[in-house]
Structures are given as structure tokens and as C-alpha cells.
Amino acid sequence: MLLGSIFAILFYLATVIFLVGLGERILRYSRTPAPLVIPTTPAPTTRTGVCARIFREVVFFESLFKGSKWSWLFGWLFHFGMLVALMRHLRYFTEPVWSWVILIQWAGVYAGIAMFLGLAGLWLRRLMVDRIRYISAPSDHLMLALLLAIAGSGLAMKYGQHTDIVSVKAFALGLVRFDWQPLPSDGLLILHLSFVLVLMLIFPFSKLLHAPGVFFSPTRNMRDTPREHRHVAPWANDPPRSSSE
Amino acid sequence: MSRHGRMIHRGQVANRGEGSRTMAKIEFETPALKDWLSTPAVQRDAMAHSKPFVAKPAHQEPLGFPGELVDNWQEVALEKMGDLLGRYRSLQVFMDSCVKCGACTDKCHYYLGTGDPKNMPVARQDLMRKVYRRYFTLAGKWFPKLVGAVELSEDVINDWYSYYHQCSECRRCSVYCPYGIDTAEITMAGREILATIGVGQKYSNEIIGKVHKIGNNLGLPEPALADTLEGLEEEVEEDINVPVKFPLDQKGADVLLVTPSADFFAEPHVDGLIGYAKVFHQAGISWTLSSYASEAANFGIFIGNYENMQKVAERIRQAALDLGVKRIVVGECGHAWRVAYSFWNTLIGPFDFLDPAYPVPQHICEFTNDLLASGGLKIDPEANDDKVVTFHDSCNVSRGSRLGSTPGGQFTIPRNLIRSACNHFVDMAPDTIHEHTFCCGGGGGLLTDDLIELRVKGALPRAQALQQVIESHGVTHMAAICAICKSQFSKVLPHYGMGMDMIISVHQLIGDALVFNSDH
Numbered sequence: 001m002l003l004g005s006i007f008a009i010l011f012y013l014a015t016v017i018f019l020v021g022l023g024e025r026i027l028r029y030s031r032t033p034a035p036l037v038i039p040t041t042p043a044p045t046t047r048t049g050v051c052a053r054i055f056r057e058v059v060f061f062e063s064l065f066k067g068s069k070w071s072w073l074f075g076w077l078f079h080f081g082m083l084v085a086l087m088r089h090l091r092y093f094t095e096p097v098w099s100w101v102i103l104i105q106w107a108g109v110y111a112g113i114a115m116f117l118g119l120a121g122l123w124l125r126r127l128m129v130d131r132i133r134y135i136s137a138p139s140d141h142l143m144l145a146l147l148l149a150i151a152g153s154g155l156a157m158k159y160g161q162h163t164d165i166v167s168v169k170a171f172a173l174g175l176v177r178f179d180w181q182p183l184p185s186d187g188l189l190i191l192h193l194s195f196v197l198v199l200m201l202i203f204p205f206s207k208l209l210h211a212p213g214v215f216f217s218p219t220r221n222m223r224d225t226p227r228e229h230r231h232v233a234p235w236a237n238d239p240p241r242s243s244s245e
Numbered sequence: 246m247s248r249h250g251r252m253i254h255r256g257q258v259a260n261r262g263e264g265s266r267t268m269a270k271i272e273f274e275t276p277a278l279k280d281w282l283s284t285p286a287v288q289r290d291a292m293a294h295s296k297p298f299v300a301k302p303a304h305q306e307p308l309g310f311p312g313e314l315v316d317n318w319q320e321v322a323l324e325k326m327g328d329l330l331g332r333y334r335s336l337q338v339f340m341d342s343c344v345k346c347g348a349c350t351d352k353c354h355y356y357l358g359t360g361d362p363k364n365m366p367v368a369r370q371d372l373m374r375k376v377y378r379r380y381f382t383l384a385g386k387w388f389p390k391l392v393g394a395v396e397l398s399e400d401v402i403n404d405w406y407s408y409y410h411q412c413s414e415c416r417r418c419s420v421y422c423p424y425g426i427d428t429a430e431i432t433m434a435g436r437e438i439l440a441t442i443g444v445g446q447k448y449s450n451e452i453i454g455k456v457h458k459i460g461n462n463l464g465l466p467e468p469a470l471a472d473t474l475e476g477l478e479e480e481v482e483e484d485i486n487v488p489v490k491f492p493l494d495q496k497g498a499d500v501l502l503v504t505p506s507a508d509f510f511a512e513p514h515v516d517g518l519i520g521y522a523k524v525f526h527q528a529g530i531s532w533t534l535s536s537y538a539s540e541a542a543n544f545g546i547f548i549g550n551y552e553n554m555q556k557v558a559e560r561i562r563q564a565a566l567d568l569g570v571k572r573i574v575v576g577e578c579g580h581a582w583r584v585a586y587s588f589w590n591t592l593i594g595p596f597d598f599l600d601p602a603y604p605v606p607q608h609i610c611e612f613t614n615d616l617l618a619s620g621g622l623k624i625d626p627e628a629n630d631d632k633v634v635t636f637h638d639s640c641n642v643s644r645g646s647r648l649g650s651t652p653g654g655q656f657t658i659p660r661n662l663i664r665s666a667c668n669h670f671v672d673m674a675p676d677t678i679h680e681h682t683f684c685c686g687g688g689g690g691l692l693t694d695d696l697i698e699l700r701v702k703g704a705l706p707r708a709q710a711l712q713q714v715i716e717s718h719g720v721t722h723m724a725a726i727c728a729i730c731k732s733q734f735s736k737v738l739p740h741y742g743m744g745m746d747m748i749i750s751v752h753q754l755i756g757d758a759l760v761f762n763s764d765h
Binding site: 025028029032033034035036037038040041042043044045057061063064066067068071075122125126129130131132134135136137138139140142202205206207209210213214216217218219220224226227229230231232233235236239240241 | 284286287330331332333334335337338339341342343344345346347348349350351352362365367368371382383384388390391392393416419420421422423424425426427430551555556558559563586587588590591592593594595604605606643644645646647651652653655656680
């Protein structure tokens with residue numbers, strides 16, 4: 001029960017830091033003015049068009065596809081593998097389990113593998129290509145290591161050393177219902193959860209901020225209508241004008 | 246503090262550049278053209294020596310910047326960075342968002358031409374991002390080594406001065422970035438911070454000062470301009486026996502034409518100006534130039550300074566009011582068009598005193614294209630049968646603005662004009678045109694002789710693509726709609742074994758193809 005309580009406290013703490021940190025950034029991004037119209041053109045002229053552009057960016061990684069096919073492939077595998085794997089994990093937090101979550105259980109396993117392979121590909125690229133090696137800080141390598149460790153420990157529990165998922169589910173439901181339950185003292189599970197905690201903690205303070213950032217990027221979310229609409233920032237003034245002329 | 250001050254003293258940074266002017270010629274090798282464009286291996290510090298001349302107090306002060314490096318430069322720089330982070334969402338979001346995916350690393354023409362890793366867009370951004378992280382993020386304050394955060398040292402400032410003047414703000418990297426990070430925004434912020442601590446760039450700041458004082462980049466006063474335009478009238482009448490006018494300060498004209506001052510003098514620009522005048526003449530639309538606002542270029546964008554950009558633009562609004570025109574048309578100039586199209590309405594609008602039937606501002610290519618569509622021009626493309634023409638999309642028109650009423654008009658309209666005036670047109674490789682176009686290598690305030698090595702090397706990707714269509718299609722000319730592109734290519738194409746007169750104005754093709762004999 002001690003282990004369960006420690007992890008319960010840590011998860012609440014991590015969740016608060018994650019939400020408050022992320023909220024602070026989102027608030028900052030939304031409050032900072034974009035004083036000039038700077039979409040990368042050709043750009044849509046309507047709000048619907050802008051939404052479609054951002055949708056393509058977020059779902060298909062449109063710009064990255066133009067930029068680098070390998071990064072696109074690995075990046076897309078990783079992100080959507082992670083998304084589906086995360087959705088698969090909802091079964092630990094819901095009772096009864098939502099029907100669509102049951103439906104995607106099989107896919108979630110492949111998604112975990114896709115996530116692992118995508119991350120491995122990204123890391124290989126970071127190590128092998130001289131240009132990308134040059135721009136990598138230690139944190140860029142560690143971030144991939146952390147995500148690989150999360151995916152790896154998860155897959156290891158699925159295919160190697162199984163954990164007591166009934167107890168895990170009781171623990172997870174306990175978190176949601178504020179009714180703490182014990183956590184199995186299983187090495188792989190502890191590692192898996194610890195890595196996830198670290199990821200949540202560093203999210204608002206790291207390059208993971210690209211997740212909210214992509215929605216606030218002025219080159220992507222502005223309309224190409226500068227001739228039709230004036231776009232004046234709150235801090236901008238009219239130029240000094242002489243009335244004599 | 247004095248140690249810091251000494252290390253990056255204005256005079257010292259300058260000495261390096263000024264010294265090389267006296268040393269015969271800057272020695273460098275022009276990159277060889279191959280069959281295709283290859284990505285070079287990383288060559289650390291290959292261009293670390295490249296620095297433009299530093300602005301003197303006389304260039305700094307009229308723009309509202311300190312004349313020389315201020316004593317507490319570190320403090321001032323960080324304060325300015327904080328100020329810009331709070332004023333520009335682009336900067337704030339871009340500083341946080343980069344994941345170092347590497348998609349941009351092989352996209353910058355300056356990296357492709359030099360192999361210097363700090364010319365990779367992400368690395369150029371990181372010159373500022375590592376300082377941002379150190380002073381503005383928890384991760385960088387607590388674990389600087391881990392996240393690659395560093396103090397704002399004199400070495401960092403020197404790197405900024407060097408590499409923020411190896412970016413032409415062309416936005417090519419922003420096309421491929423999954424977060425739309427536009428290095429131009431960061432370069433602009435970097436230059437603004439540098440100018441704010443007293444280390445501005447001579448070329449851009451001197452020119453902005455001339456516009457503030459006289460009205461154009463050349464510092465050309467009204468009598469000289471009037472004289473030049475008179476000369477052009479004589480020249481054209483002699484040439485085609487039609488009294489084409491080049492009106493100056495004509496009150497009550499319908500159209501105020503604002504064009505880069507290079508159009509008044511430089512080759513091949515002036516043939517473009519003659520082309521505009523012929524179009525106006527044949528269309529029978531009254532127009533005028535202004536001696537007060539005799540410049541479309543706005544180098545305020547290059548140094549990233551809102552107030553200077555606004556002040557330069559305001560002259561044009563004033564001229565339009567004084568002359569009582571109904572429309573404003575802008576001549577062939579890339580960054581000028583970006584400022585005019587994307588920023589004017591914001592900076593100096595609203596334009597409620599102009600005729601609402603026309604877009605404000607209107608590009609000369611839109612103007613001519615509309616006339617062609619309505620049958621208002623008589624044009625015979627056979628006049629250009631001696632040419633096989635390709636088109637160089639200018640970066641600021643392609644990725645920072647638009648022509649026409651639908652997205653992508655910036656690609657179709659100039660090509661439509663060329664095809665109307667010319668029977669032989671061919672495009673360069675698809676990954677080098679439209680939104681993928683390469684900068685000429687001289688944009689963004691780098692069109693100065695103290696950066697000639699950078700300019701030649703940065704032109705490699707375009708020269709490579711041009712070489713291909715010369716070999717495959719016998720291309721004889723490359724048309725452009727940007728004064729900087731035209732000046733740059735005239736200067737650097739010979740380094741690649743191509744003629745300086747290959748580069749021409751789109752409106753030269755138009756002007757040469759207009760048929761006048763039925764009028765007179």
C-alpha cells in the first residue's frame with residue numbers, strides 16, 4: 001500500500017504540474033499578440049481554410065512530409081502509434097470499459113510496436129545524419145531514450161514478463177475515484193510508470209511544447225487577407241503624422 | 246564589463262570587415278555546378294569569418310538606436326529579448342516549439358552553398374534559443390548543459406552578428422517545418438537586439454536613414470530624379486517613336502506608382518520601369534511617381550524594427566494623400582511587395598481615401614494582368630522570339646505575400662505575363678520554384694559587397710537549377726520581379742559562368758512586346 005500511495009501522490013503531483021505548466025504556456029501564447037500578418041503563403045483566405053491547414057498539419061504532418069520523408073515516416077509512426085497505444089490504456093481507467101476502447105485493443109498492441117520502431121528510426125537518424133547530430137543537445141537524445149523506455153517497458157510487459165493487470169486496473173481506477181489502491185511491486189511496471197511520470201513532469205518545460213505550439217504558429221494559423229482586413233496589435237501605434245501636409 | 250565591451254567593440258568587429266576591403270579582394274572559391282544539387286557535409290565555422298560592416302553612429306542614431314555598443318549591453322540585450330518575446334507571438338512560440346527534427350537542415354541556400362552548420366535554419370535559431378533557454382526557461386536555468394543553454398557572452402553576440410547576417414529572411418525553411426517555424430522572424434529579432442545594443446548593420450541602417458531623410462535608398466534628390474525621368478522619356482521616344490511619359494509629382498493622377506529606386510538607374514531594372522510606363526501609356530491610365538516617396542523598398546523589415554518599417558511606409562501614404570491619387574501600384578520588388586501587401590494596411594492603413602474598386606496596394610503584375618485579361622493591351626509575343634525565358638520566383642512574393650485574388654496567384658500571374666509576351670517559356674525544376682523557390686542569395690539586407698562571398702555561395706542552388714534548363718532547353722534569360730534578385734544575379738551569375746545580362750525584368754518582356762503602331 002505504501003508503494004500505491006507514493007505513486008498516487010506522484011501522479012497527482014505530476015498531473016497538476018502538467019496541467020498548470022501547460023495552461024501557463026497556452027495562456028502566454030494566446031495573450032502574446034501577432035502584430036503582423038505572416039502566414040507562409042500560399043495560405044488559405046478563410047477561417048475554414050485555416051482550420052483545414054492546421055488539421056492537415058496535426059494529422060498528416062503536411063509540412064514535414066514536404067521536408068523530409070524519413071523523418072515524416074518515423075515521426076508519424078511514433079506519434080500515431082503513441083496515440084492509439086494511449087487510447088488502448090483507457091481500459092485501465094474506465095469501468096465498464098467503453099466499447100470503442102474494447103474494439104481497438106488489438107490495434108493498440110501494433111501501435112506500441114509502431115511507436116517503438118518510429119522512435120528507434122528517429123534516434124538512428126539523429127545519430128547517423130551529421131547535420132542532425134550537430135543540432136542535437138543531450139536532452140534531445142534523452143527525450144528519445146525516455147520515450148523508448150516507456151514503449152519498451154510497456155511492450156515487455158505485454159510480450160515478456162506479464163504484470164498483474166487486474167491490480168493495475170484497480171490502482172488506476174483508484175486514482176480516478178480518489179480511492180487509493182495498492183500497486184503491484186513489479187519491476188517493469190514501476191519503471192514504466194516512473195518514466196511516464198518523468199514525461200508528464202518535463203512536458204511543459206521542454207520541446208514537447210511543440211504540441212500546443214503548432215496550434216499557435218502564426219505562419220500556419222493566420223489567414224491571407226491583409227489587404228481586406230487591418231490587423232493591428234494592441235501595442236502598435238499609428239505612425240507620427242504631420243497634420244500640416 | 247569592460248572586458249566584454251572590449252571584445253566586441255564596434256570598431257573591432259568593423260575593422261575585420263573594413264580591413265578586408267583594403268586587402269585586394271576577398272579570396273574564396275565559387276562552388277562548382279554539378280549535375281544535381283547535393284547536400285554538403287557539415288563544415289564547422291566555414292563561414293565564421295563572414296560579417297558585414299558595422300553601422301557607424303551616423304547610421305544608427307537617426308533610426309533611434311545607440312551609436313555604439315552600450316556599456317551594459319548584456320542587460321540591454323536580454324531586456325530587449327524579453328520585450329520582443331512579449332510583443333511577437335511568433336518569437337515566443339518558435340523559441341519553445343522546435344524539436345530538432347532536422348527537416349530544415351538541408352533547405353537553406355546558405356547552408357547548401359557553404360556547408361557551415363550554423364547556416365542550417367535550426368542552428369541559426371538555436372543561436373538565440375540557447376540564450377532564451379538560459380534566461381527565460383526553468384530547464385535552462387536549472388540544467389543548462391542538458392538542454393544546451395548558454396550565457397549571453399561576447400562570443401554569442403559575435404555569432405549572432407555573423408550568422409544573423411547570413412540569413413536572407415526568405416522563409417524557405419518555414420515551408421518544411423512541421424511547426425511552421427520561420428527563421429526570418431528569429432533573424433529579425435536577432436538583428437533588432439543587435440541594433441538596440443549599438444551593433445547595427447551598416448548597409449541596411451545607412452539606407453533606412455536615407456529614406457527617412459530623402460525618400461529613397463539611393464539618396465537621390467528630386468532634381469536628379471526629374472532629370473533621370475526626362476532622360477528616359479527621350480530615350481523611349483527615340484526608340485519606339487511614341488511619347489511615353491514618366492510623370493513625377495503630378496497631382497490628380499489616377500495611380501501613384503511606387504517602385505524600387507533601382508528601377509531608375511540599374512540594369513536590368515530600368516527596362517522594367519520602361520515596361521511599366523509603356524503599359525500605363527497604352528492603357529491610357531494617368532499615373533505619377535512621387536519624389537517624396539520615391540522608394541518601394543523598405544529595409545525596415547530586414548532589421549526587424551516595426552517603427553522604422555512603419556516610418557518608411559508612412560511616406561507613401563503621405564504622398565498618396567498629397568497627390569490625391571485614387572490607386573497605389575507597386576513596382577517589381579520582392580520584399581517591398583511583402584511589406585506593401587502584408588503589412589501596409591496594418592502599419593499605415595486604413596486606405597479609405599483611395600478608390601475601393603481596386604485592391605490596395607496593387608502589384609504592377611496584377612495591374613498588367615488585369616489589362617491583358619480585359620483586352621486593354623495589344624501585345625505581340627514574337628517580339629521576344631530571340632529569347633527562351635525561365636522565371637525566378639522571388640522569395641518574398643512566393644512565401645510572404647500573394648498576387649491576385651486566389652492563393653498561388655503569385656506563381657500563375659507572372660508566368661501568365663511572361664507567356665503572353667514570350668513564345669518560349671520553360672520552368673526550372675519543380676523543387677526550386679513556386680513555394681520551394683530558392684532565394685537569389687542577396688535578399689534580406691545582404692546585397693552588399695562586404696558579403697560578396699556569402700552572396701555568390703548562396704546563389705548556388707538557383708544557379709544549379711538555371712544551369713539545368715540552359716542545358717536541357719537552351720534557356721537564354723531568367724525573368725524576375727524583384728530589384729534585389731536582379732542586382733544580385735547580375736553580379737553573381739558571372740561567377741558561375743553565366744552572363745550578367747541573363748537576368749531581366751518581367752516588364753521588360755512586356756514592354757518589348759507591346760505593339761504601338763496602331764496608336765500613332
